Each structure stands twice: as C-alpha cells, then as structure tokens.
Amino acid sequence: MANQKNTPLERIVTRAPEGLLLAGITGLGYFSAYLSDVGYKSYFQIPSMYAEIHLTSVVLAVCVLIFTLSIAYLCISIPEFRQYGPLLFSVLIPLALAMIIGMKVRYSLSREHFGWLVFLFLIHSVLLYLFFYLVQKQKQQTNWIAVTVLAGLLISVSYSSGTLIAKNQEYFLVSQGPSPLLIIDTYQDSMVVAPYNPKTKTITPKYRFVHLESDLNEKLSFSLKRTGPLNIKK
Known part of the structure; x- marks a missing residue:
C-alpha cells in the first residue's frame, strides 16, 4: 500500500x-x-x-x-x-x-x-x-x-x-608582433588561434591549429590582454 x-x-x-x-x-x-x-x-x-x-x-x-x-x-x-x-x-x-x-x-x-x-x-x-x-x-x-x-x-x-x-569574455592570450594571433581555445594538444585586429577588436575566422610542441609555437610569445568582447569578421 x-x-x-x-x-x-x-x-x-x-x-x-x-x-x-x-x-x-x-x-x-x-x-x-x-x-x-x-x-x-x-x-x-x-x-x-x-x-x-x-x-x-x-x-x-x-x-x-x-x-x-x-x-x-x-x-x-x-x-x-x-x-x-x-x-x-x-x-x-x-x-x-x-x-x-x-x-x-x-x-x-x-x-x-x-x-x-x-x-x-x-x-x-x-x-x-x-x-x-x-x-x-x-x-x-x-x-x-x-x-x-x-x-x-x-x-x-x-x-x-x-x-x-x-x-x-574580455581576456585572451594574444601574440606579439605586427600580425597578432589570438588564442580562442584549445583542442587536444593544439591551440586554436585566429588573426586579431586590436583596433577593431575583431578576429578573422581563419583558424589555425598550433601544436604545443611545434616550431611555430616556440616562435610565438603570448601575453594576457584585455581585448574586450570579440567581434567576428563577416
């Protein structure tokens, strides 16, 4: 019952x-x-x-x-x-x-x-x-x-x-240099990076996967920057 x-x-x-x-x-x-x-x-x-x-x-x-x-x-x-x-x-x-x-x-x-x-x-x-x-x-x-x-x-x-x-999200890791790259996320052992325009706070959705142990990663130097909410280039 x-x-x-x-x-x-x-x-x-x-x-x-x-x-x-x-x-x-x-x-x-x-x-x-x-x-x-x-x-x-x-x-x-x-x-x-x-x-x-x-x-x-x-x-x-x-x-x-x-x-x-x-x-x-x-x-x-x-x-x-x-x-x-x-x-x-x-x-x-x-x-x-x-x-x-x-x-x-x-x-x-x-x-x-x-x-x-x-x-x-x-x-x-x-x-x-x-x-x-x-x-x-x-x-x-x-x-x-x-x-x-x-x-x-x-x-x-x-x-x-x-x-x-x-x-x-306002803070991202951005590489140094005249053509900066911004780390959007990671995938397995790679960083997902995209070209970043600091003047317009815009990224171009042409992504590259940079392996953490690749030669390119050793040449890049990233620092945490306040980019503001990112815009996506159409």
Missing part, C-alpha cells in the same frame, strides 16, 4: 541501484559539458566536431544536476518544501548559475547582451518552477512531462552558458 502513495519519480529513485543513478547523472554531466563547449565554439564559428569535454565542466554540471534533483526529491517528500520549495529554488538555482557564468567572464557583461541574459534567466526560472511543480503530481504522465522539461532545461542552459561566455 505504501508504494501506491509514491510518485513514479520516488519509486525510480528508491528502487534504482545507486551505481545506475550515479552513471546516469555522470553521463548527463558529460553531455552538459559537451553542449557548453559546442555553444562556446559555435559563437566563433568553429565546427562542433572540435568540441572537447573538460573535467572541470563535467564536475560543475554534475554538482548542479545533483543539487537540482535533490531539491526536486525534497519537494515531493517533505511537506514543508512543497509549498515554498519550487518557487524559492526556481529563482536560486538560475541565480547561482548566473554567478558561476559571471565568474568565468569576471562579472563583465556587455550592455548589448544584458537583455538577452535577463530573458534567459526568466525563462529558465519559469521552466524550473514548472519542473518542480510537475514532479509533485501523483500522475505518471506529469512526471514524464517533468523529465522532458528537465531535459530541455539541461540542453538550453548548457548551450546558452557556453555562448554567453564566448560573447562576454
């Missing part, structure tokens, strides 16, 4: 092996880190085939997923959380994500993209509240809708976070 009072989400959590749950969350963390890097590289017009998964991004994504799922479980298990939990944490979680993204860009956000950030914050808060609201229901159909909403949130937050970082 006790199992009949539990929601499908509660039954999955209580019956599924711990190893399976851990593997699922870790897999979602890798997927989230991959989408974030795809979003970052897509802004610079770098094909997604060069996206990489970084360990720090995986750890961060896993921590956010565990925290979100824990709050969801508390919202359906503890009566005190059912009334105020969804509303409170649907604001706090996007706010925490915004602070993490802000740390990566040194809390420097261009006015051009401020409105877009506010829109993303509001839409993700609404979707997160919808997720917490749906998991409280006792119907299997609403729980599957909640899982769909969570999957959409995972994809949207991961991709948009990478794009926002790329749009607002």
Whole structure:
C-alpha cells in the first residue's frame, strides 16, 4: 500500500541501484559539458566536431544536476518544501548559475547582451518552477512531462552558458608582433588561434591549429590582454 502513495519519480529513485543513478547523472554531466563547449565554439564559428569535454565542466554540471534533483526529491517528500520549495529554488538555482557564468567572464557583461541574459534567466526560472511543480503530481504522465522539461532545461542552459561566455569574455592570450594571433581555445594538444585586429577588436575566422610542441609555437610569445568582447569578421 505504501508504494501506491509514491510518485513514479520516488519509486525510480528508491528502487534504482545507486551505481545506475550515479552513471546516469555522470553521463548527463558529460553531455552538459559537451553542449557548453559546442555553444562556446559555435559563437566563433568553429565546427562542433572540435568540441572537447573538460573535467572541470563535467564536475560543475554534475554538482548542479545533483543539487537540482535533490531539491526536486525534497519537494515531493517533505511537506514543508512543497509549498515554498519550487518557487524559492526556481529563482536560486538560475541565480547561482548566473554567478558561476559571471565568474568565468569576471562579472563583465556587455550592455548589448544584458537583455538577452535577463530573458534567459526568466525563462529558465519559469521552466524550473514548472519542473518542480510537475514532479509533485501523483500522475505518471506529469512526471514524464517533468523529465522532458528537465531535459530541455539541461540542453538550453548548457548551450546558452557556453555562448554567453564566448560573447562576454574580455581576456585572451594574444601574440606579439605586427600580425597578432589570438588564442580562442584549445583542442587536444593544439591551440586554436585566429588573426586579431586590436583596433577593431575583431578576429578573422581563419583558424589555425598550433601544436604545443611545434616550431611555430616556440616562435610565438603570448601575453594576457584585455581585448574586450570579440567581434567576428563577416
């Protein structure tokens, strides 16, 4: 009789092996880190085939997923959380994500993209509240809708976070000389560099992969410079 009072989400959590749950969350963390890097590289017009998964991004994504799922479980298990939990944490979680993204860009956000950030914050808060609201229901159909909403949130937050970082990042490594090169990112053991115009703060999307042990890398000298949000030459 006790199992009949539990929601499908509660039954999955209580019956599924711990190893399976851990593997699922870790897999979602890798997927989230991959989408974030795809979003970052897509802004610079770098094909997604060069996206990489970084360990720090995986750890961060896993921590956010565990925290979100824990709050969801508390919202359906503890009566005190059912009334105020969804509303409170649907604001706090996007706010925490915004602070993490802000740390990566040194809390420097261009006015051009401020409105877009506010829109993303509001839409993700609404979707997160919808997720917490749906998991409280006792119907299997609403729980599957909640899982769909969570999957959409995972994809949207991961991709948009990478794009926002790329749009607002101000500090890059730039080579010395009359024709400077700027390091956009790394891929395996190579640096992804592009021609950089310091006067217009524009890069030309003609990328080169410079291996860390190549002769060209030994001839280049890079220093950290504040380039401002980069523009992409059309």
